[in-house]
Amino acid sequence: MTDKPSRRHAAAHQPSRAASRMSTLHLAPDSLAFALDGAAQAVGAVRAGSALPAAIQTVVATAGHAAARGAIQDIAYRAMRRLALADALLHKLVRKAPPPYVGNVLTCAFALLTDDEAHAAYAPFTVVDQAVSAIAARREFAFAKGLVNAVLRNFLRERDSLVAEASQSPVARWNYPQWWIDSVERAQPDAWQRILEAGNVQGPLTLRVNARHTTVDAYLDVLKAAHIEAQAAGAQAVRLKTPMPVDRIPGFAQGVVSVQDAGAQLAAQSLNLRDGMRVLDACAAPGGKTGHILELADVELVALESDADRAGRIAQNLERLKLQAHIRIGDAGDPSQWFDGAPFDRILADVPCSASGIVRRHPDIRWLRRSSDIAALVAEQRRILAALWPLVAPGGELLYVTCSIFPEEGEDQARWFGASHEDAVRLDAPGQLLPTAARASAGAVENSPDGTNVERSASGEDGKTEPFADHDGFFYARFQKR
Incomplete structure (x- = not known):
């Protein structure tokens, strides 16, 4: 988490309300299909100018299943980090652009299928099956379930070659707009690739230890006693090996620690x-x-x-x-x-x-x-x-x-x-x-x-x-x- 995410966002638009105009969704809230549907809606809202956190909040509120927020957020964030690559793959595999919602479901599926880290949680053929289920659950888009199935299965058969071909474009390779890539390369000619790569990897959960309460060393002992792996990352900074909800972080509710990036500290x-x-x-x-x-x-x-x-x-x-x-x-x-x-x-x-x-x-x-x-x-x-x-x-x-x-x-x-x-x-x-x-x-x-x-x-x-x-x-x- 960073210190000021909302104020930094480029757009102040409200999230799209398209979800409320779509047909009723009949999927189990704990299913991957349900999460793909929600993430696709969030991706569509970002394309329309909304900030992703606000888009996810609206999707979850509309769906009425707060427990699904974690899965929807995980997929939507992965999709944002692979948006250009997913769009390039869609362009190669589909002759005529599908409706935006269908395209966004495919975008989210491509994000999971091209993310090596995601394979531990999302098996490839499960992703295909659940993407088809998400499309089928919306009656106005059910006609496209065959298309989604064929596109994703074709992708799996030629995954490496298709990704390699799509990645010949710098935008798809790095997943940034071209002007952004050019700006970073111009400013940091010796480190621009490393910087762009870092932006496509989720940041760690870093805590700020309240100097009025304790020290970094003492707090590391508290975490060790709670079987939470962490390391010192600054004068008041502690980096957790594995992110976790703040309500599980020892001392957070009491003000002993706060979430803040080491650079912001x-x-x-x-x-x-x-x-x-x-x-x-x-x-x-x-x-x-x-x-x-x-x-x-x-x-x-x-x-x-x-x-x-x-x-x-x-x-x-x-x-x-x-x-x-x-x-x-x-x-x-x-x-x-x-x-x-x-x-x-x-x-x-x-x-x-x-x-x-x-x-x-x-x-x-x-x-x-x-x-x-x-x-x-x-x-x-x-x-x-x-x-x-x-x-x-x-x-x-x-x-x-x-x-x-x-x-x-x-x-x-x-x-x-x-x-x-x-x-x-x-x-x-x-x-x-x-x-x-x-x-x-x-x-x-x-x-x-x-x-x-x-x-x-x-x-x-x-x-x-x-x-x-x-x-x-x-x-x-x-x-x-x-």
């Missing part, structure tokens, strides 16, 4: 906090970084959020942690709405961005975002930074953060800010973190500043080394006011 750690400071967390919802700040120091914290509903989530998170902040509703780019005139010693500017660094957790983002969005986001980021900088006290600091891997939203913005503000001194910060999973390579293993072991690649053009730990993609730049 660097935000509060990079603020150089001290007790007594006045701190602003701009664009704060849902409150993950807000809570972390308060866990690290006794500060006067203002948590700002433009959306009132999302601001409610900040309060909920702080209540679980038994921490307090001044929650305000307002636009970070218009302080006249909420600023009381007292300057801040620290400002965390976690601004809206493309979310290109968190696609392994939100694979629908790549299909919702457009290349033309980047310029608009860059302008919005500059508007917010320009408005917040006057609020920093002399000697105070502003930390600029995005969950992006595009330099337009990262290093280019940092350089613009430094050049535009003569009283801004750039300080050390993590810089660009790339969303690459930890793995064995020729890179050396060394201690990071927070005391954890990270794998580092060869030096880049700027002489810096890049950490290749298992985290999402982020950019950090820190400035002090003269």
